[in-house]
Amino acid sequence: MLSVKNLAAFYGESNILNNVTIEVAAGNVVCLLGRNGVGKSTFLKSLMGLVNTPKGSIIFNGREIINDATYRRARQGIGYVPQGRDIFPQLTVYENLLLGLEMTGSKGQVSDRIFTLFPILKTMLNRKGGDLSGGQQQQLAIARALATNPKLLILDEPTEGIQPSVIKDIGRVIKQLRQEGNITILIVEQYLEFIMAVADYYYVMEKGQIVAEGLTKDS
Ligand code: ATP
Numbered sequence: 001m002l003s004v005k006n007l008a009a010f011y012g013e014s015n016i017l018n019n020v021t022i023e024v025a026a027g028n029v030v031c032l033l034g035r036n037g038v039g040k041s042t043f044l045k046s047l048m049g050l051v052n053t054p055k056g057s058i059i060f061n062g063r064e065i066i067n068d069a070t071y072r073r074a075r076q077g078i079g080y081v082p083q084g085r086d087i088f089p090q091l092t093v094y095e096n097l098l099l100g101l102e103m104t105g106s107k108g109q110v111s112d113r114i115f116t117l118f119p120i121l122k123t124m125l126n127r128k129g130g131d132l133s134g135g136q137q138q139q140l141a142i143a144r145a146l147a148t149n150p151k152l153l154i155l156d157e158p159t160e161g162i163q164p165s166v167i168k169d170i171g172r173v174i175k176q177l178r179q180e181g182n183i184t185i186l187i188v189e190q191y192l193e194f195i196m197a198v199a200d201y202y203y204v205m206e207k208g209q210i211v212a213e214g215l216t217k218d219s
């Protein structure tokens, strides 16, 4: 479903990624791990067309999207939650959830399904995004990405700075989504316990290259 081959990525003249090859099979949960600064977030950004990628290929659902002039359309179907808290503090929880749906007119997709996955959000619809705790904001960011019904969900360090009970909640959501089976999930993650709990397969990155990969033993 997602196949990346020999990808190179640059910020200006700086070469960040080299020959990165990753496969994410349909319905699987795949984790990418590695030390700070090795290029994990850059890799996710390159999938979203946010970084200069002069070499390699990215095939999403059978379609080459790396240099797609209409990449916005090509990337419809990908939900991306960047590293850090991507929440608009002045908007309510409900308004934050609607972002991205307004344009397609499909507000109904902020549905019971989202609130079944994230019950905490249903109790907070009128609160300002900025008033939520870090863990609640992270759940809101993931819920928002899911509200567009993506085929591929990309999460950049969803457990960063989040307390263990909320990490468990997020892990439960990912397992639930995997069981439902209509989505493929790629996660950049450092927290090993979380990776073992949710992932089918992992890749390890060092200095912009993949240096190890394998099945996670619990899956
Ligand atoms: P972390 O675990 O800290 O999130 P990471 O593996 O996600 O790290 P990246 O954010 O991809 O690492 O950064 C990879 C390299 O690219 C780092 O050396 C970083 O300094 C550099 N870098 C990141 N963003 C930019 C940018 N916008 N312009 C130039 N260099 C950048």
Ligand code: MG
Pocket: 040, 041, 042, 083, 156
């Ligand atoms: Mg990062």
